[in-house]
Amino acid sequence: MTNLTGEIAPIWELNPLWETLTEEERTRVLGKIEVVQYTKNEMIHSDGEESSHMGMLISGKIRIYKEGIGQKQIIRLLKPYDVYGYRACIANGPYNSNASAFEDSVVYRLQRDEFVRLAKENGAFCYGVMRMMARDLAISEIRTVNLTQKHIRGRLAESLLHLVHNYGVEEDGQTLAMLLPREDLANMSNMTTSNAIRTLSQFAQEGLVAINGRRISILNEKELEKISRLG
């Protein structure tokens, strides 16, 4: 973890949530916010630990996950300008998940007390945070149904589509820009690593995807959508 404060555009130019801050608040925030760099696989915060900061990813990728019963569960994968750790700050309690850098990443981080002060004193900011949380809550509930009721093929297809929509594809228009190990794909899709490997290679045999090591190309998105939808 390296501190790089001062090199990056102010946070209100990067994410509209922060545009509601007044001039006075902006000045105050400038003194309380840090730019921090994490190296690949470095822990950012841990489940159960008292929350101290919320953050916003500037560059790189971060995974938010929980340690389940013998198996990790990835809750979200962050892309630049996504916000994390804010729920625990609002609840004034411990984090309820782990965050670690998926690759070298740079973040803005703001102390809990300052974030909470902003939410308490600035109604528009509070309302913005609340709307963000409303979206996260809806996503969480949909995710629960998907993970519990779809079969393995449906869950894997859904994860692949999620990666397409969240991180996009390379210039060829079909290769996932996000290269992730099978283990992470499994942890996103609520299955064991060997089932992720096996099911992915079935998809390849069926011509739905092409595999080249960690590079996965989506050949038939329509069909994957159907598999995802029907469970």
Next chain:
Amino acid sequence: MTNLTGEIAPIWELNPLWETLTEEERTRVLGKIEVVQYTKNEMIHSDGEESSHMGMLISGKIRIYKEGIGQKQIIRLLKPYDVYGYRACIANGPYNSNASAFEDSVVYRLQRDEFVRLAKENGAFCYGVMRMMARDLAISEIRTVNLTQKHIRGRLAESLLHLVHNYGVEEDGQTLAMLLPREDLANMSNMTTSNAIRTLSQFAQEGLVAINGRRISILNEKELEKISRLG
């Protein structure tokens, strides 16, 4: 659905969330809030329908659930003074779950526009709603891990313990105050009805619970906790 407005104590005497309203807001809310009665199994709102009201249960019980792939999933069971439908109002979009009366129930309901107006104009109220949502989000994420990673026995044990803690027991100190059909128990625990029945009767054979129709008595809470914890 029957309208009974005027018979019940004002909402700010029933749930501390509403204590932050100013005198002016209270007067306004009095003109916009209704007391409504639903009969057993009546729908309160449906998934996908544009949100029009948020509500607070006054008496009775309400289930919040989603229609999964061929199977219902109960997300929460409400007890008096619990709030529902507020997430969709804040998101200014459709409900993402169904709500139906589990037994005859009376609720306060408030129009979306008025609720949103309160959240926008009253920072303390907004902050209270946000903290409630932070709690619901944490619960949802914990629930996902429980439902996806625990085995059937663990999931059922957890549901039984949840019923004890949420609704309590009768005078004998062990019989669940909440009598619910096996189907609902299954829908809470992410399993088929026949597996709920079977697993519950195994618990009875092992002396962990006693069954008398829908009346379930918890005989060995410690052991159920262990089963729940170990998956």
Next chain:
DNA sequence: ATTTAATTATGTTTTTTAGCATATTTCTTA
């Protein structure tokens, strides 16, 4: 460049859970 470690691939076995069938009991309702 070579060794070591990690990841990916694939086959087999075992466990877990869903699905189906049928009997019995308990509620509804006419």
Next chain:
DNA sequence: TAAGAAATATGCTAAAAAACATAATTAAAT
């Protein structure tokens, strides 16, 4: 209260997923 419907109980079968084993490939480190 009698008939019908719904819910509960229990056994059996089939499907899905995990667990385990081992080989092949790829990445990392010296």
